[in-house]
Amino acid sequence: xxxxxxxxxxxxxxxxxxxxxxxxxxxxxxxxxxxxxxxxxxxxxxxxxxxxxxxxxxxxxxxxxxxxxxxxxxxxxxxxxxxxxxxxxxxxxxxxxxxxxxxxxxxxxxxxxxxxxxxxxxxxxxxxxxxxxxxxxxxxxxxxxxxxxxxxxxxxxxxxxxxxxxxxxxxxxxxxxxxxxxxxxxxxxxxxxxxxxxxxxxxxxxxxxxxxxxxxxxxxxxxxxxxxxxxxxxxxxxxxxxxxxxxxxxxxxxxxxxxxxxxxxxxxxxxxxxxxxxxxxxxxxxxxxxxxxxxxxxxxxxxxxxxxxxxxxxxxxxxxxxxxxxxxxxxxxxxxxxxxxxxxxxxxxxxxxxxxxxxxxxxxxxxxxxxxxxxxxxxxxxxxxxxxxxxxxxxxxxxxxxxxxxxxxxxxxxxxxxxxxxxxxxxxxxxxxxxxxxxxxxxxxxxxxxxxxxxx
Amino acid sequence: xxxxxxxxxxxxxxxxxxxxxxxxxxxxxxxxxxxxxxxxxxxxxxxxxxxxxxxxxxxxxxxxxxxxxxxxxxxxxxxxxxxxxxxxxxxxxxxxxxxxxxxxxxxxxxxxxxxxxxxxxxxxxxxxxxxxxxxxxxxxxxxxxxxxxxxxxxxxxxxxxxxxxxxxxxxxxxxxxxxxxxxxxxxxxxxxxxxxxxxxxxxxxxxxxxxxxxxxxxxxxxxxxxxxxxxxxxxxxxxxxxxxxxxxxxxxxxxxxxxxxxxxxxxxxxxxxxxxxxxxxxxxxxxxxxxxxxxxxxxxxxxxxxxxx
Numbered sequence: 001x002x003x004x005x006x007x008x009x010x011x012x013x014x015x016x017x018x019x020x021x022x023x024x025x026x027x028x029x030x031x032x033x034x035x036x037x038x039x040x041x042x043x044x045x046x047x048x049x050x051x052x053x054x055x056x057x058x059x060x061x062x063x064x065x066x067x068x069x070x071x072x073x074x075x076x077x078x079x080x081x082x083x084x085x086x087x088x089x090x091x092x093x094x095x096x097x098x099x100x101x102x103x104x105x106x107x108x109x110x111x112x113x114x115x116x117x118x119x120x121x122x123x124x125x126x127x128x129x130x131x132x133x134x135x136x137x138x139x140x141x142x143x144x145x146x147x148x149x150x151x152x153x154x155x156x157x158x159x160x161x162x163x164x165x166x167x168x169x170x171x172x173x174x175x176x177x178x179x180x181x182x183x184x185x186x187x188x189x190x191x192x193x194x195x196x197x198x199x200x201x202x203x204x205x206x207x208x209x210x211x212x213x214x215x216x217x218x219x220x221x222x223x224x225x226x227x228x229x230x231x232x233x234x235x236x237x238x239x240x241x242x243x244x245x246x247x248x249x250x251x252x253x254x255x256x257x258x259x260x261x262x263x264x265x266x267x268x269x270x271x272x273x274x275x276x277x278x279x280x281x282x283x284x285x286x287x288x289x290x291x292x293x294x295x296x297x298x299x300x301x302x303x304x305x306x307x308x309x310x311x312x313x314x315x316x317x318x319x320x321x322x323x324x325x326x327x328x329x330x331x332x333x334x335x336x337x338x339x340x341x342x343x344x345x346x347x348x349x350x351x352x353x354x355x356x357x358x359x360x361x362x363x364x365x366x367x368x369x370x371x372x373x374x375x376x377x378x379x380x381x382x383x384x385x386x387x388x389x390x391x392x393x394x395x396x397x398x399x400x401x402x403x404x405x406x407x408x409x410x411x412x413x414x415x416x417x418x419x420x421x422x423x424x425x426x427x428x429x430x431x432x433x434x435x436x437x438x439x440x441x442x443x444x445x446x447x448x449x450x451x452x453x454x455x456x
Numbered sequence: 457x458x459x460x461x462x463x464x465x466x467x468x469x470x471x472x473x474x475x476x477x478x479x480x481x482x483x484x485x486x487x488x489x490x491x492x493x494x495x496x497x498x499x500x501x502x503x504x505x506x507x508x509x510x511x512x513x514x515x516x517x518x519x520x521x522x523x524x525x526x527x528x529x530x531x532x533x534x535x536x537x538x539x540x541x542x543x544x545x546x547x548x549x550x551x552x553x554x555x556x557x558x559x560x561x562x563x564x565x566x567x568x569x570x571x572x573x574x575x576x577x578x579x580x581x582x583x584x585x586x587x588x589x590x591x592x593x594x595x596x597x598x599x600x601x602x603x604x605x606x607x608x609x610x611x612x613x614x615x616x617x618x619x620x621x622x623x624x625x626x627x628x629x630x631x632x633x634x635x636x637x638x639x640x641x642x643x644x645x646x647x648x649x650x651x652x653x654x655x656x657x658x659x660x661x662x663x664x665x666x667x668x669x670x671x672x673x674x675x676x677x678x679x680x681x682x683x684x685x686x687x688x689x690x691x692x693x694x695x696x697x698x699x700x701x702x703x704x705x706x707x708x709x710x711x712x713x714x715x716x717x718x719x720x721x722x723x724x725x726x727x728x729x730x731x732x733x734x735x736x737x738x739x740x741x742x743x744x745x746x747x748x749x750x751x752x753x754x755x756x757x758x759x760x761x762x763x764x765x
Contacts, residue, residue, distance in 0.1 A: 087516070087731070090517050090521075094521075109517065115519045116515070116518055116520075117522040265624065265627045269627070269711070269714050409518045409519060412517065412518075412733065413518070413734075416731050417732075423713065423715055424715050427714040429716075430715075445534075
């Protein structure tokens with residue numbers, strides 16, 4: 001009997017081991033070594049739809065190795081969708097022996113990862129970098145940690161809006177220069193498409209937990225920041241609870257998924273829905289409208305999923321506020337950074353790699369191929385940049401009414417709870433009111449009673 | 457070995473002094489020491505570490521990743537008042553009961569019995585097919601089943617031949633899908649255990665019962681089942697514990713969704729630890745899973761009394 005109980009504990013214990021093994025080990029890098037033979041590892045994301053960064057780094061690697069004899073650059077692409085990418089990165093950072101030297105870091109994770117001790121402050125390095133003045137102030141802000149130090153160099157920013165297929169719109173009898181004035185206009189167009197063009201998904205708005213941040217940012221926040229006074233989730237230093245805008249935004253999801261105006265749930269809740277939308281649903285004309293990021297055309301202009309003639313098919317519209325009030329339109333902006341890992345043994349070399357990867361030419365390459373909104377002044381003014389992609393003008397224009405995500409170290413955890421709320425409403429498992437209430441409770445658990453206030 | 461021969465001459469007939477008996481017990485268990493140490497380091501160690509981890513607020517990122525605090529039983533109190541946890545616990549019980557206890561065991565036993573009386577070529581073809589599911593690595597099996605149940609998958613294509621419409625199995629019946637998947641994957645194990653056990657039942661006992669006029673079912677339930685009781689108990693325990701720890705299969709097929717409709721405890725533990733970055737809280741869930749496994753094992757041991765014959 002004792003043996004059997006031991007066996008029982010052992011089998012299930014194996015499950016615990018995996019979790020227990022994830023505790024962090026402390027201590028930063030000692031004895032930086034920036035001469036002689038050295039290897040720096042670069043961790044970044046790569047998917048079927050997102051290969052532009054891989055292209056860039058493959059190009060920078062030989063350049064950098066040639067200019068810095070003795071240095072080997074080890075590229076470690078993490079082939080995962082966004083959510084798993086963060087998890088994998090956090091696990092790599094958990095141990096000194098696996099922590100990368102250069103990290104592709106989402107701006108919303110930077111505060112959290114800096115607080116966790118995963119990132120190295122690079123103020124001393126950027127100070128000596130002559131190109132640093134070329135970066136716009138907003139881009140410098142995006143790399144700051146809670147302590148006000150710089151933890152990353154911005155690769156570009158983005159905005160979000162509505163893409164629509166002009167051919168489908170024409171079939172449905174909708175204008176091809178469409179610009180909705182309110183959420184109701186979007187729903188009305190979706191209902192028209194559903195009635196007149198069968199077999200086409202009228203509207204995509206990301207709704208799945210598995211989709212991670214795209215569900216929060218391209219999905220929920222595009223709605224929530226267009227409600228009421230446009231404050232969204234956070235005001236001053238307080239998180240908002242009991243917000244009517246939150247419930248209304250969830251109600252939008254309820255309508256879209258309840259009336260089957262969105263993709264079927266097996267598509268919507270899949271982790272790979274983002275890739276599917278950009279490489280399959282839009283190019284094959286199976287999706288009439290999608291709320292998505294400004295980087296989309298990057299994948300259509302060149303690469304494995306090239307879509308010739310996309311610019312004739314796709315139209316863009318700004319996301320309207322709930323009832324057209326306030327600024328009338330809304331958008332969300334984020335972006336990614338290249339950061340230096342806190343455990344690196346070669347901080348100067350790692351930073352040099354970052355500064356090479358984001359010098360003018362390379363920034364220009366990345367910002368054009370990945371349809372980023374340039375944050376370097378010299379790139380933004382470059383004629384090659386301006387003429388590269390016909391959608392740049394539109395999406396750059398959205399900067400006027402854009403919003404940024406709350407910059408706090410708790411944001412990533414709160415964002416996960418927003419995804420839970422959205423998925424529970426989209427699947428019909430919870431009413432918008434209940435889901436919003438549950439979010440408020442979880443929010444209070446995460447940030448504490450003192451950091452929340454009731455929305456006015 | 458050498459130590460044992462030294463002690464052996466204390467010899468029979470001679471009443472050993474209590475001290476020497478204790479010495480003998482000690483020396484005789486010496487060869488066990490490496491095994492005990494290994495168990496201690498690789499089994500007990502992580503469990504104790506997990507217990508400690510579950511009493512901290514360790515995070516995956518943020519301040520709590522750098523400086524976790526000891527929070528005592530806070531994670532457990534939070535767990536007990538969390539509706540998601542109770543839902544997961546219930547889903548786990550249903551999943552384990554239907555897929556392991558009922559599905560794999562009953563089907564495994566049925567296959568084992570039928571294969572005994574089936575003609576040999578048929579038996580070997582069927583058992584090979586069943587074992588293939590078991591041989592596949594879990595991740596491969598999981599993707600195969602995902603492909604089978606997904607909306608454009610094999611099952612719907614098959615049903616389409618009969619004019620049946622498309623069903624979104626993984627969305628509409630997530631728990632049923634993963635239960636069927638786990639039965640498909642795990643039945644081979646039970647079948648093999650039971651085939652071995654059945655071949656150990658002496659034919660004479662069965663024939664004697666037949667002469668006494670016992671019908672087929674009576675012979676099976678009164679003679680065969682009691683005789684292989686120990687195999688049943690061991691098999692039930694192994695399949696239960698394996699199923700309790702199933703993660704890959706569910707994660708690949710449904711990701712625990714839609715919503716939390718198929719989040720068993722391991723999936724919930726993963727989500728809490730790696731999606732919501734609360735490693736401490738996730739560890740607490742995993743620790744509770746150990747307890748659930750222990751409870752199941754105790755029940756089997758008590759009910760089936762494998763040690764007594």
